[in-house]
Amino acid sequence: MFSNTRTNQFLPVSNPDDSSKAPLLNGSHPVGDEPIRRLPRKELLVVVSGFLMFALFVALIVANVGSNENHVQNNANEKGFILSSSTTEKTTPTETLRPPTSSRGVSAGVSEKANQILGGESYRWDNNVLSWQRTAFHFQPEKNWMNDPNGPLFYKGWYHFFYQYNPNGAMWGDIVWGHAVSKDLIHWFHLPLAMVADRWYDSNGVWTGSATILPDGQIIMLYTGSTNESVQVQNLAYPKDPSDPLLVNWVKYEGNPVLVPPPGIDVKDFRDPTTAWYTSEGKWRMILGSKINKTGISLVYETEDFKSYKQLDKVLHGVPNTGMWECVDFYPVSLTGENGLDTSANGLGVKHVLKTSLDDDKNDYYALGTYDEKAVTWVPDDPRIDVGIGIRYDYGIFYASKTFYDPNKKRRVLWGWIKESDSEAADVQKGWASLQGVPRTVVFDKKTGTNLLQWPVEEVDSLRLSSKEFNRVEVTAGSVVPLPVSMASQLDIVAEFELDKKDLERAAESNIEFSCSASSGSAERGALGPFGLLILADESLMEQTPVYFYVAKGTNGTLRTFFCTDQSRSSKATDVNKEIFGNYVPVLEGEKLSLRILVDHSIVEGFAQGGRTCITSRVYPTRAIYGDARLFLFNNATETKVTTSLKIWEMSSVPMKPYMSNHL
Numbered sequence: 001m002f003s004n005t006r007t008n009q010f011l012p013v014s015n016p017d018d019s020s021k022a023p024l025l026n027g028s029h030p031v032g033d034e035p036i037r038r039l040p041r042k043e044l045l046v047v048v049s050g051f052l053m054f055a056l057f058v059a060l061i062v063a064n065v066g067s068n069e070n071h072v073q074n075n076a077n078e079k080g081f082i083l084s085s086s087t088t089e090k091t092t093p094t095e096t097l098r099p100p101t102s103s104r105g106v107s108a109g110v111s112e113k114a115n116q117i118l119g120g121e122s123y124r125w126d127n128n129v130l131s132w133q134r135t136a137f138h139f140q141p142e143k144n145w146m147n148d149p150n151g152p153l154f155y156k157g158w159y160h161f162f163y164q165y166n167p168n169g170a171m172w173g174d175i176v177w178g179h180a181v182s183k184d185l186i187h188w189f190h191l192p193l194a195m196v197a198d199r200w201y202d203s204n205g206v207w208t209g210s211a212t213i214l215p216d217g218q219i220i221m222l223y224t225g226s227t228n229e230s231v232q233v234q235n236l237a238y239p240k241d242p243s244d245p246l247l248v249n250w251v252k253y254e255g256n257p258v259l260v261p262p263p264g265i266d267v268k269d270f271r272d273p274t275t276a277w278y279t280s281e282g283k284w285r286m287i288l289g290s291k292i293n294k295t296g297i298s299l300v301y302e303t304e305d306f307k308s309y310k311q312l313d314k315v316l317h318g319v320p321n322t323g324m325w326e327c328v329d330f331y332p333v334s335l336t337g338e339n340g341l342d343t344s345a346n347g348l349g350v351k352h353v354l355k356t357s358l359d360d361d362k363n364d365y366y367a368l369g370t371y372d373e374k375a376v377t378w379v380p381d382d383p384r385i386d387v388g389i390g391i392r393y394d395y396g397i398f399y400a401s402k403t404f405y406d407p408n409k410k411r412r413v414l415w416g417w418i419k420e421s422d423s424e425a426a427d428v429q430k431g432w433a434s435l436q437g438v439p440r441t442v443v444f445d446k447k448t449g450t451n452l453l454q455w456p457v458e459e460v461d462s463l464r465l466s467s468k469e470f471n472r473v474e475v476t477a478g479s480v481v482p483l484p485v486s487m488a489s490q491l492d493i494v495a496e497f498e499l500d501k502k503d504l505e506r507a508a509e510s511n512i513e514f515s516c517s518a519s520s521g522s523a524e525r526g527a528l529g530p531f532g533l534l535i536l537a538d539e540s541l542m543e544q545t546p547v548y549f550y551v552a553k554g555t556n557g558t559l560r561t562f563f564c565t566d567q568s569r570s571s572k573a574t575d576v577n578k579e580i581f582g583n584y585v586p587v588l589e590g591e592k593l594s595l596r597i598l599v600d601h602s603i604v605e606g607f608a609q610g611g612r613t614c615i616t617s618r619v620y621p622t623r624a625i626y627g628d629a630r631l632f633l634f635n636n637a638t639e640t641k642v643t644t645s646l647k648i649w650e651m652s653s654v655p656m657k658p659y660m661s662n663h664l
C-alpha cells in the first residue's frame, strides 16, 4: 500500500546522538535502575472437595424464587504564542485517602479519571481481600496508577506497550509514559519509563499518543504534552537507537511542540494524536480530538516530515452534542478478508472505523463509514448510529482505547483502559489502580454488516490449563446449577445456549422495552430470560456477578436479545460500582446464543455472539474470593428451559518481570 516510498524524505528528525539537544532519558528516571519484580502470586486455591462431589446433573439446586420478581500551519520552531494563564495545581497523590471533591484530572484539563462514587459507607478492606484483586493474566504495572494505552506497536520481534502512568502513587497525576515489551501480548517485561515530564511542553504531563511506522521502519511517536501553562500541544519523539529491539531510550524532537491549539480551539481541548496514514499524494494525515461548543470534532493535519503540519480546513467528522472527543482512533477494516489492515490501507473492499472516547460519559464509541481521501471526510454508514451516539466497543468499563496494526500476525489489535470502580481510598490502600483489558482482535462482522467483532487475541488461549466440558445441560426455569471448577477466579468460559422452540412460540409477547441498565438485573424475570452464568459467587449466592442473556419477544413476535452483566450483588461492600451493564446483541436466524467470559480476579470480560457486544466489569467481592469463589449456571426465565453446552478452562498466571538481557 506504500506505492510511493520516498523513504529518504521522511525524518530523521534530529541527530539521535546529539544528546545535548535531546538528552536521553536513560538513567534519569526513578525506576530505570531498579528492576521491578512482581510479587509472587499467592496462588491459589483451596479445592473444596465436597463441592466437587456434586455431579452436575444431580446437584440441581433450585433457587426457586417466591413470587416475582484550518488553517493554522504551525511552524515547529514558532515561539511566543500566547498560552493561557491557567494555574497549575500540584497535588501530592498520596496525601489523602478521601476522594477529592473535584477531580485532579478535570482541574488539569483532562477527563475525569477517578471512579465517581456513589456515597455508601467506606468498606473496611483487609489486605488479603485486596491482594486477591490483582490479576493473573492482565497487563498491569507492578504498582501505582495507570490509564490510557499509548503507542502500541510491533518492532523487531517485540510487541511494545506504552501507557499513561503515575510513578508516584495509585491516583491520577504526574503522568509519564510507562513501557513494557512482550513476544506474545501476554508475557510482559517491564522496562524503564520511556518518557518523563522533563520539558516545558510536557511538564504538566506526558499524555496520550500514537505510533506511526514509516515504510522504511522508522518509528514516529506523536503525543500530547500538557505545558508548563497547562496548554495541550502535540510533540514528536523517536527511538534513540533504532537497532535496539527494545526501544528503551526515546528522544524528544528539539523543535517541539510541533502543533499548538489553533484559533477557535480551547487550549485544553486539543489532544491525543492518532497513528498517521499515508495518502495517495504521498503525505501523511493524522487526526486528533477536540470540540467546538458541544460538538465533538476530529481535526485533520497533513505532514510530510512529522515536523511541520498543515491543518486541513475541514474536520474529518463531528457530531453535535457529543462534547469533547478524546483518544480518537481511525482505521480501515476489510469487508471481505480475514486479516486486519495496515492503517494506510484504502480502496475497494474497505470501510473505515472512527472511534471516539467521549469525555462527557467516559465511554468509547465507534461507527463504520466511508472515508473519502479527496474530500477529507468520513461519512457514517448509518447516521442514526453515528460515532458517539451509537455503538460502543464495550458496554461496561472500557475507555481511551487504541488499536494498532500487527504485521506479525496481520491483525488489528485493540487495547482499552479498564479503570477501577471501587473507591480511590481502596486503590491507595492496595497501592495500584487500573488494568488493561485483554488485547482484542478487531474485524468487520461480515454477517451483520453493521458492527465489528472483538475477540481476545489467540495468544490468550495458550493460558488455558485443564478444561471441563458439559454437554447439553438442561437448566429449567428458575434454577441454579453449580459447576465444579476449582479455580473460579481465573477462568476462560465458552458457552452456548438454546431456548426450547415450543417455549419460544408459546411465550407471551410484550410491548415493554427492555434495557439491561434500567432493569433490576438477573432478578428481573421475563418469559425468556435472564439465563447465563453466575461469576465469582460465594456458596450462598450472597455475592454473585451474573453475566447473561435476556430475550424479549415484541408484540409483533420478533425476538430481541440483550447481553447484560449485573454487578448489583457483586460485593458486600457498598462503595463500589454496582451498575447493571449491557445492550442489545444482534442474533441472526439460525444462530445459537453464544458467549465467552474471561474471569481474572477483579475483572470479568464478556463477549457475546463472537464479540458483537462486549461487557467488561470490575468486581470486588469480599467472600467469593480465593478458594471460596464459585461458578454457577442459572436460568431465571419464567417460561423456558435452556439447554447449555459449556467448556471451562482454568487459566494459568503470568508472572510480570523486569526485562533482563538473557531473555533476548
Ligand SMILES: *[C@@H]1O[C@H](CO)[C@@H](O)[C@H](O)[C@H]1NC(C)=O
Pocket: 063, 065, 068, 069, 480, 522, 523, 524, 525, 534, 546, 634, 636
Ligand atoms: C431470580 O429472580 C428472583 C426474583 O426476582 C431473585 O430473587 C433471584 O435472586 C434471581 N436469581 C438470580 C440468580 O439472580
Ligand SMILES: *[C@@H]1O[C@H](CO)[C@@H](O)[C@H](O)[C@H]1NC(C)=O
Pocket: 200, 228, 229
Ligand atoms: C513556560 O515555558 C516557556 C518556554 O520555556 C516560558 O517562555 C514561559 O515563561 C513558561 N511559563 C511559565 C508560567 O513558567
Ligand SMILES: *[C@@H]1O[C@H](CO)[C@@H](O)[C@H](O)[C@H]1NC(C)=O
Pocket: 292, 293
Ligand atoms: C458556540 O456558541 C456560542 C455561544 O452560544 C456561539 O456564539 C458560537 O457561534 C458557537 N460557535 C460555533 C462554531 O457554533
Ligand SMILES: *[C@@H]1O[C@H](CO)[C@@H](O)[C@H](O)[C@H]1NC(C)=O
Pocket: 554, 555, 556, 557, 558
Ligand atoms: C417488530 O417490533 C420491533 C420493536 O418494536 C421493531 O424494531 C421491528 O422492526 C418489528 N419487526 C417487524 C417485522 O415488524
